[in-house]
Amino acid sequence: MQFQCDTTSRKPIYRQLIDQVRRGIARGQLQPGDRLPSVRQLSRDLVVNPNTVARAYTELEREGTLLTQQGRGVFVAEPGNDLTKKARRKQLSEKLDLLFVEAVHLGFSAGELLTMVQDRIGQFAFVTEEKDAP
Amino acid sequence: MTDVIRTFRLTKHYDTRRVVDCLNLQVQRGQVYGFLGRNGAGKSTTIKMLMGMVQPDSGEVELLGEKVSAMCPKTRERIAYIAEGHPLYNWMTIGEAVRFTRAFYSNWNHTLVEQILDHFELSRKQKLRRLSNGQRAQVSLALAVAPEPELLILDDPTLGLDTVVRRDFLESLIQIIHRKGRTILFSSHILGDVERVADRIGIMVDGVLRVDCPTDHFRESVKKLVLDFPGPAPEAVDCPGLVNSWNLGSQLELILVGYDEAQRTAVEALQPRSIEIIDLNLEEAFIEYTRGRKRSLPLFAMEESRHDQSIGDQGIA
Numbered sequence: 001m002q003f004q005c006d007t008t009s010r011k012p013i014y015r016q017l018i019d020q021v022r023r024g025i026a027r028g029q030l031q032p033g034d035r036l037p038s039v040r041q042l043s044r045d046l047v048v049n050p051n052t053v054a055r056a057y058t059e060l061e062r063e064g065t066l067l068t069q070q071g072r073g074v075f076v077a078e079p080g081n082d083l084t085k086k087a088r089r090k091q092l093s094e095k096l097d098l099l100f101v102e103a104v105h106l107g108f109s110a111g112e113l114l115t116m117v118q119d120r121i122g123q124f125a126f127v128t129e130e131k132d133a134p
Numbered sequence: 135m136t137d138v139i140r141t142f143r144l145t146k147h148y149d150t151r152r153v154v155d156c157l158n159l160q161v162q163r164g165q166v167y168g169f170l171g172r173n174g175a176g177k178s179t180t181i182k183m184l185m186g187m188v189q190p191d192s193g194e195v196e197l198l199g200e201k202v203s204a205m206c207p208k209t210r211e212r213i214a215y216i217a218e219g220h221p222l223y224n225w226m227t228i229g230e231a232v233r234f235t236r237a238f239y240s241n242w243n244h245t246l247v248e249q250i251l252d253h254f255e256l257s258r259k260q261k262l263r264r265l266s267n268g269q270r271a272q273v274s275l276a277l278a279v280a281p282e283p284e285l286l287i288l289d290d291p292t293l294g295l296d297t298v299v300r301r302d303f304l305e306s307l308i309q310i311i312h313r314k315g316r317t318i319l320f321s322s323h324i325l326g327d328v329e330r331v332a333d334r335i336g337i338m339v340d341g342v343l344r345v346d347c348p349t350d351h352f353r354e355s356v357k358k359l360v361l362d363f364p365g366p367a368p369e370a371v372d373c374p375g376l377v378n379s380w381n382l383g384s385q386l387e388l389i390l391v392g393y394d395e396a397q398r399t400a401v402e403a404l405q406p407r408s409i410e411i412i413d414l415n416l417e418e419a420f421i422e423y424t425r426g427r428k429r430s431l432p433l434f435a436m437e438e439s440r441h442d443q444s445i446g447d448q449g450i451a
Contacts, residue, residue, distance in 0.1 A: 007326030010413040012350050040312055047304050048330045049166060049311060 001029045003037075005046045013048055017056035022065065025076060028125030036066065036074045079127070136163040137196075138285050138317040139184065144193035146179055153179045155341040157193070161319055161334075163284075166311055168332030168349065169321040172424055175338040177321045178218060181289045184319075185215050198285060211239050214283035218290050220270040222262045228273055229258030232280075239281040250276040250306070268299030275306055286310065288320035292327060300327070307331055325417035329353075339424055349416065356419035359388040361406035373400035377423060389422040 001024045005013050024030040036042075039057060043050040057074055060066040067077040083091075103113045139161035146154040154176040161167045171177045182188035184195055186202040195202040200209045222231060228251065236242045251258070254272040256265075265273065271291060278286065291307075292300045304327055310316055311331070322328050328335060328349070335352055337345035345352055356377070361367065367386040370379050375397055377389040386406070390397055393411070401409060414422065 005330070007329045008415060008417075010415045010418075012353065013329060014350070043312070044305070044308055046330075047301065047308055049308070049333055051333050052330075 003042060003046060005048055013052050014056040014059070017042075017053065018059055021056070021060055021076075025065065026124050030076050032076050032078045034076045036076070038073060137161065138163050138165075138198055139167075139319060140196040141180075141184070142194045142196075144180070144183060144195060145191050146176075146183060146188065147191055148179075153341050154183070154190075154338075157341075157343055159336065159343060159346075161317060163317055164315055165317055166331055166333050167317075167319045168328040168335040169319055169338070170323075170325075170328065170335055170420065171321075171338035176341040177338055178289055180338070181287060181319075181321060184287060185213075208240075211241065211281055212283055213285045213287065214278035214281065216274050216278050216286070216288045216291050218293060220267070220274040220291075222270060222273065224261070224263040226262055227258065228256055228260050228262065228265075231262060231273065231277065232258070235277045236280070241281050243280050243282050246282075247276050247280045250279070254302070267294045268296060268302075271295055271299065271303055272306075275303065279310060284315065284317060286316065286318045286320075288318070290321050290323065292322060292324060300324070304331060325415075325420050329416040337420070337424065345423070353414060353416045353419045355392050356414055356423055357390050357393045358412040358414055358418075358422065359390060359393075359401060360410040360412065361386040361388070361401065361404065362408045362410075363404075364407050367406075368404055371400060371404055373397050378425070391423070 001020075003017065003020055005016055007013070009016060011019070021030065021036070030036075036057075037045065039050050039053045042048075042053045046053075057066060057068070061068060064077055064080060064082070067075050069075060100113075108116075137160045139159060141157050141159045144154055144157040144159070145152065153174075157176075157180060159180070169177055169181070179188060183190050184197065184202065186195070186205070197205070197213055198209055200206070223234070226234065232247055236244075250272065254269065256269060256272060260269075262270070262273065275291075278288075292303055295303060307318070307320075308331065311318065318331075320332075332349050334347065335345065335349050336343055337352075347355075363384050363386070365384065367381050367384055369381055371386070371388065373390075373396065375391040375393070377391055379389070380387045386404070388401070
């Protein structure tokens with residue numbers, strides 16, 4: 001996966017990196033167990049301070065997206081969820097509402113929105129099936 | 135104490151103009167410090183005082199724990215300096231400049247110099263006079279890092295370089311940062327570069343250090359608010375941390391530092407129809423901050439790791 005960094009963006013560099021890793025995983029470009037470039041390597045490739053890369057990795061580790069194995073490197077973690085299905089559903093509903101607000105304001109019908117969702121769904125790596133957690 | 139650079143109430147006048155005003159600057163070991171300010175804000179004068187090339191009217195500079203006014207050559211060898219415009223002895227060849235500079239240092243990493251010169255495809259036989267600005271920057275960098283200095287002070291090192299050479303220069307700088315314990319202070323006007331390499335920034339405004347904090351903290355602190363009013367917008371709002379405001383008919387635009395509860399209350403009291411909070415990138419934040427009304431500029435100094443002594447004389451907004 002190719003990382004990028006854009007200093008004209010209003011998003012801080014460490015945020016841009018976090019979003020790229022998350023997007024990479026969601027689109028299936030990064031799989032659990034895949035190894036990410038080391039902090040030094042990515043810092044050199046993107047020409048950014050190593051602390052900025054380290055900050056992005058640390059936050060991704062904290063949320064459970066990445067895993068550091070001492071001496072081996074940084075890896076994409078197995079998807080694990082601490083939150084209950086109910087809590088996750090609530091989180092997603094809130095995001096979905098934001099999407100609906102945009103769609104309404106941009107003048108799309110419900111049907112058009114559904115078609116767009118169907119068209120794009122294939123670009124992302126969804127889990128195939130999930131048991132309901134307690 | 136791990137401060138590699140420390141100044142105590144450093145002050146300098148040119149004629150009656152105070153170009154540096156009671157500056158207390160602290161840079162810790164391992165930090166990459168972006169030293170910012172508009173032209174004439176006092177950056178270069180400060181850097182020259184750090185290097186002992188300009189005598190302060192009052193105050194003191196300590197580098198690597200030693201007073202600059204009485205620094206022994208051994209300590210001086212651990213500090214590298216690249217002056218603005220990369221001045222070199224033009225009549226020398228690159229090879230001669232390397233040999234000449236080498237004589238001043240007991241420690242000299244010849245392999246590193248060779249690597250840098252090879253990397254940039256510079257021939258030892260070339261006369262310095264005939265080099266482009268970019269090549270001059272590359273030669274001065276090679277000469278500066280050869281003694282493996284612990285502290286590098288660079289005065290606007292990428293000034294006048296084209297985009298590609300500038301990127302090469304930044305890449306070399308990143309390589310230097312990778313070597314543990316290196317401290318770098320550099321001034322620059324290219325905020326995108328600063329955002330890439332600096333952990334921490336200081337902003338000078340009219341000789342005073344107005345901002346001294348982690349790079350991300352600064353950009354996150356400066357916000358633009360757009361207030362929308364049903365009728366004509368009020369002329370202004372009075373709240374702490376206000377840097378600038380513009381009345382645009384039915385809208386009021388504000389630039390605020392350290393957006394918090396108190397400011398939110400003050401802004402909401404104007405009863406706008408809507409409030410939009412806009413994040414700024416580093417360049418936008420810098421521009422808005424430094425062009426604001428001078429005397430109302432708030433100060434702030436924050437440190438993630440050392441709350442105990444960082445606040446010092448700088449004060450907080």
